Amino acid sequence: MIFQENMSIQRKLEILSDAAKYDVACTSSGVDRKGNQTGMGNSVACGICHSFSADGRCISLLKILFTNECIFDCKYCVNRSSNDVVRATFTPEEVCELTMEFYRRNYIEGLFLSSGIINSPNYTMELIFQTIKLLREVHQFNGYIHCKAIPGTDPVLIEMMGWYADRMSVNLELPTADGLKNLAPHKNRKNILKPIRQIQLRREMDKQHLALPNKSISEAGKLLLPDQKDYNEIMTANSGALIYQKSPKIKRSFVPAGQSTQMIIGATNESDYQIMSVAESLYQGFSLKRVFYSAFMNVNQDSRLPATTDGPPLLREHRLYQADWLLRFYGFQTAELLDEKHSNFNVLLDPKCDWALRHLELFPVEVNKADQATLLRVPGIGLNSANRIIMARKL
Numbered sequence: 001m002i003f004q005e006n007m008s009i010q011r012k013l014e015i016l017s018d019a020a021k022y023d024v025a026c027t028s029s030g031v032d033r034k035g036n037q038t039g040m041g042n043s044v045a046c047g048i049c050h051s052f053s054a055d056g057r058c059i060s061l062l063k064i065l066f067t068n069e070c071i072f073d074c075k076y077c078v079n080r081s082s083n084d085v086v087r088a089t090f091t092p093e094e095v096c097e098l099t100m101e102f103y104r105r106n107y108i109e110g111l112f113l114s115s116g117i118i119n120s121p122n123y124t125m126e127l128i129f130q131t132i133k134l135l136r137e138v139h140q141f142n143g144y145i146h147c148k149a150i151p152g153t154d155p156v157l158i159e160m161m162g163w164y165a166d167r168m169s170v171n172l173e174l175p176t177a178d179g180l181k182n183l184a185p186h187k188n189r190k191n192i193l194k195p196i197r198q199i200q201l202r203r204e205m206d207k208q209h210l211a212l213p214n215k216s217i218s219e220a221g222k223l224l225l226p227d228q229k230d231y232n233e234i235m236t237a238n239s240g241a242l243i244y245q246k247s248p249k250i251k252r253s254f255v256p257a258g259q260s261t262q263m264i265i266g267a268t269n270e271s272d273y274q275i276m277s278v279a280e281s282l283y284q285g286f287s288l289k290r291v292f293y294s295a296f297m298n299v300n301q302d303s304r305l306p307a308t309t310d311g312p313p314l315l316r317e318h319r320l321y322q323a324d325w326l327l328r329f330y331g332f333q334t335a336e337l338l339d340e341k342h343s344n345f346n347v348l349l350d351p352k353c354d355w356a357l358r359h360l361e362l363f364p365v366e367v368n369k370a371d372q373a374t375l376l377r378v379p380g381i382g383l384n385s386a387n388r389i390i391m392a393r394k395l
Contacts, residue, residue, distance in 0.1 A: 007088055013098065015088040019068040019079055022297065023114050023171070023262065039140035061146070062102050063112040066090055066128055070116035074173070074184040076267050078299040079116050089118065092131035100139055110144025110166075111135070121152035129157060132164045146257075149199065151191040158195050162202060167257035167289070170196050172282075175275045179268035183304060193286075199259050200286050258289035265320065266296035266313040267305060271343035276323055276334040283327065293320040319345040326352055329383060330376045353379045368393065 067089035068079045078085065090098075095113065102108045113131065117124050128147055135141040146167040149158050162168060170192055174180045177189040261282065263275065279291040295312035298305055323345065326332040330352070337351050338344070346354045356363065356379050365378055367389060375386040 009090075009094050009098070012088045012090055012094065013064070015086055016065045016068055016090065017063065020063050020065045020112075020114055022078065022294070022299075023063075023112075039142040059110070059144075060108045061110045061112040061144070062099055062108045064090070064095070064098075064114075066095065066113060066115035066124070066131070067118055068116050069118050071119070072117060072184065072186040074187070075300065075302045075304055076183055076264060076296065080300065083300065090131075092127060092134055095131045096134050096139055096141075099135060099141065103141070103143060108143075110146070112146045114148045115150070117150060121150040122154055122157060125150050125153040125157045125161070129161050129164075132161065136164050144257075149195045149259075151187060151195060153195065155195070155198055158198055159202065162199060162255045163252055165255060167259060168199055168255050169260040169262070170199075171262045172278070172291075173262075173264060174268055175263050175270045175278050176268070179270065183267060196259065196261065196282075196286050196288075199255055200288075202254050203258070204287070258287070260288060260290040260292060262292040262294055264296050265293050265317055266308065271338075272316070272320065272323075272345050273334065273338040273340065273343040275320060276327070276338060279324060280327055280334045291324060293317050293324070315347050316345070319347060319351060323351040331373050350379075352377075 065079075067087075068085070069087045069089060070077070070079050070081055073081045095111075099108070099111050113128060115124055115128060118127075132145060132147060135145065144167075145165050146169065147161065147165045149161065149168045149170045151170060158168075172192055173184055173187065180187055180189060263278070265275065275293070282288045282291055295314050295317040296306070296308065297312045298308045323332075323334075323337055326337065327334065332352075332355075337355055345351055349357070356377070362377070365374055367375070372386050372390060375381050375389060376383070381389075
């Protein structure tokens with residue numbers, strides 16, 4: 001581990017913006033908050049990283065890590081504790097200065113802030129919360145903010161952060177608990193799912209209290225949605241004391257753009273069927289807005305990591321994104337696209353076309369009579385085209 005004293009903010013920016021490039025969960029769709037006359041910035045035209053919102057807009061975010069120091073030694077991570085890389089850490093004031101100055105120059109439309117873990121999850125999350133609170137209340141920044149919720153953080157800190165951020169995300173890291181145990185033994189599925197559940201239920205309830213019974217989250221990652229009545233108080237992670245956390249004085253809903261997560265694809269041996277089953281469970285059980293798939297890039301030398309001599313599995317990543325779109329917008333289910341025998345996507349065909357070729361008995365489709373669900377299953381017909389076909393019938 002290499003430390004440099006008296007590092008300039010410019011040097012920190014070079015290190016921590018480069019270290020953030022492996023986190024792909026930086027879309028900023030879902031917020032339509034306008035400027036408010038008193039503050040600076042807005043989130044109407046959301047989104048120096050380029051990302052795309054759900055409606056196709058290209059957006060710009062200042063994408064940085066708060067720190068690339070980390071107490072964990074995840075085998076796939078370039079910032080793992082055993083790597084000899086130059087370490088840097090921003091102060092909350094430095095992140096605020098960078099965000100405001102980049103925004104004033106019209107370089108960015110918001111902030112994406114992730115981080116390694118210094119000392120402990122709570123210590124790191126407190127620094128990130130202090131940063132976001134300074135931006136909102138002192139600098140009156142009204143633009144888009146996406147920040148990470150660190151697994152293992154006290155639920156009260158997650159609650160406080162949710163009132164200031166537009167989107168929060170907790171990275172699932174790897175699709176299965178076994179893969180996580182092998183490559184990231186310091187992490188576990190239970191600690192990852194707990195803040196995801198908390199954010200989901202806090203958004204759904206829209207009340208001033210929340211409870212987090214551990215029985216709802218299994219080590220195996222079974223994603224079950226318990227009754228809402230169980231979630232009526234905030235419970236601290238350690239003492240179990242009841243704490244009621246009021247929303248800040250600023251008028252803002254709790255994580256209005258929802259939450260997302262990221263899975264690394266290709267670092268472990270899970271099939272596409274397993275990956276899409278996990279994603280489907282997250283959408284259905286935790287109401288996630290997006291699941292991001294990041295093709296594994298071998299940045300470390302470790303015998304437990306695949307060699308990837310052919311480079312990152314980018315085409316596989318692309319097929320997973322296409323299938324993810326079918327789950328979210330086209331009414332497909334994972335069991336229709338894949339099964340235990342046919343467990344991986346055909347890299348030569350997109351998943352929708354591959355499904356159609358395996359179900360020729362459903363074609364041809366009478367375009368003038370088919371309902372929207374049937375039209376959406378026809379290769380080449382998307383949401384807009386299906387709606388236009390249906391509207392044309394009424395003319």
